[in-house]
Amino acid sequence: MDLIGYNKRVQKDKVTGFEKFAYGCGEISTNIVFTIATSLLTMFYTDVAHVSAATIGMIIAISQIFNGASDICAGFIVDRTRSKYGRARVWMLRMSGPYAIAAILLMTVPQIAPMAQAIYVFITYNLMLTVVYTLFQLPFATTMTYMTRSQEERAKINIIRMAMSPIGNILVTLLFTRILKMMPNGGMDSQKNWVILTAIYAIGAALMMLFCFVNVRERVVVKDEAAGDKVPLKKALPALFKNKYFILLFLFFVSFAMYQTFQGTMATYYCKWIIGDTDIIGNVNTACYGITIVATLLLGKVMHLTSKRNWCIIGALFIIAGSLLLILNPTSVALVTFGGLLRGIGMTPILGMIFTMIADSIEYGQWKTGLRTAGAIQSATTSGQKFGQGIGSALIGFIMQGNGYNGDMAVQSAHTLQTISNLFIYGIAILGAIMIVILLFYHLDKEYPKIIRELLERESKVVLKD
Template structure:
């Protein structure tokens, strides 16, 4: 099927400076990401004194709204027209709200009733994560698909992103507890540290905004008309690689949430020192950063899918080594290093895979809707993260965990170990299966060649009246 040709030639090389500017965006995003994924649950249970079940319920309900907000923001991005571009504009608009909402997360009324605390956490968590973070991070992720259509350049852009992002995550995760403890360890210390992080993050978001440029300007349909939601969702459902990547996002979210949240608990109660999480985080993140950067020359030769599959296997081996002696710091650190190496290839490629799936969907259906596809896929991430966060809260509460107690019950110790060591095996296993059936790397060059000529799949018969 042939449609009128559009300008598809935004496929030139991107400067290193622009790639670094793009990477700063995710360093900034990882401030709130690390705080909410790795430390907020610990703050609510062990500093504020809220029950793990209440926190889990709040996170579960919040993630339901978060998934809805993803689709809404995706539609808004697709329909955005501004002098700053389609996706890039949102990076600017959300910079100040991002910093303010992050600080509000930790200003829980210390002496209020449980009900008041729960309402406050629900409102501020949804403000920071459901609304502001989504309205920032989703357009930011979409921006990569609008900077270039060159598959290799997109991969390199996302390598800069995922090579730099763990730096922000590592600093926040590794430095926060020691920093806070040196400042007295109370709620005021948490707020002060978050203010510092937020100011730095806001500067980095401005660097991203001013340093990046949108070059891909393609009508959503060949007739340059707005896509009805029904047609947009129909084209999304027809995109098999959207489905696969959505499942990948779900599994990735499970692992990141389990590993980030439970590491603090595991270090405190199974290894005997909560501040060990700083050392273990560095041991895991440094190999991840190095692997993410070093993998760039191998993507074109071996493909994103193959490298990511190897990464999943290495991560499973890392967990297996930790299980050999789970209370030995040496075994835990060796396992963490291997997990970091395994995470690198997936972190370097998973977001550019979605950009590739957008091109596949354009070829497969004749409709291009970056915002909807990216946002709907991140719903998988949000659902995975939300279900996992709530699972953590419910399991800890059922096991008798008490954040203000000096010692925990035997069942609580077991729950902490299972959540940190056993459940991630399931996430990595499913992710590996998905990667095994992913074949877009093989077909991508041919698809792009057809798009350059204005040719679409014979199945691209979706019209506004179908």
């Protein structure tokens, strides 16, 4: 087959190291507020804003109905976007300001009647995670599929992106509560301090995304059956659900985000009530996410040894081991920290491979249906993340409330403490096992060479006609 025209285009798809770094800064930006929401927001609601855990669980559970729909809609919006800044990249500019504002509003819960307070939490929670975060994170993630079609370049972009990804989490989990404790007028118990510090973090995150916008470029010229036109929803929606790997990856992201929520939220409760020192959470998360920075860079040297799916399964096994390790001594600070280290090692291949797997599923979708719905398929990431975060937070809220947790109490009952311990140890291990089961049905790594060969043949004909 004649791929001369296509090969010339691939050569133009080279992405500079600085541009890859800028894209990594965008990843840090998306993680900052997401980490606050998954690791600290539930505790803020129950212990600082004094909203009941059951109310928070119900709000988050109901919100997932809107969350799931918003991600699919946002994917189609991105696919139908046409601007001088490209299809996806322009949304980094449009949503940076609203991202910072919505994050601050999460913390300004008024001390009013419980029902009115619940309504405020519902509105601001959905404004942030259903609307703003969706139109902020999904286009950012989709941008990578338009930066280059080169599999090698995509892999390099994703390795740098995932190596930088833990920085946002560490900035929150290591420093946020420590800074709060040092702030005057109530420290960690002062809602005003939460608002001020969240504003600082959110504005910094917005500026980082603007830096990403300025320095990243879209290069891919789409050659599909739509011929550059906007794909009608009546064609795009059926095409999306004909992609079996979109469905599998969506389910995987649900379980992975539930793990992240259990890991982040329950680690905070575990360190506060089981270990007796909230400062330990910084050590645990630094071990968990800090190791991924180095390990992700090393992953690039060994990723060829097995398939992407197998690397993710190996990662899930490390996550399970890091959780069950605490059975030996649940109150050992050393074991809690080492368990975090093992979970961090486990997250490394998952974060290093899963977004490339999403890009592969986009190529599969175009091969299967003739239509490239990159934004809609990328919604498997954000919708899965938000479904998982919401379901995880709701489960934590309902289970904690049902087992007697009260954030206003200075001491929790033995039954409540056992519940906290079980959620942190066994809850995380179960979620790791669910991830493995889902991955066993993923076979695109083996199918991809044949699929991409046929897709390139089609595209080469389009290029030659042009």
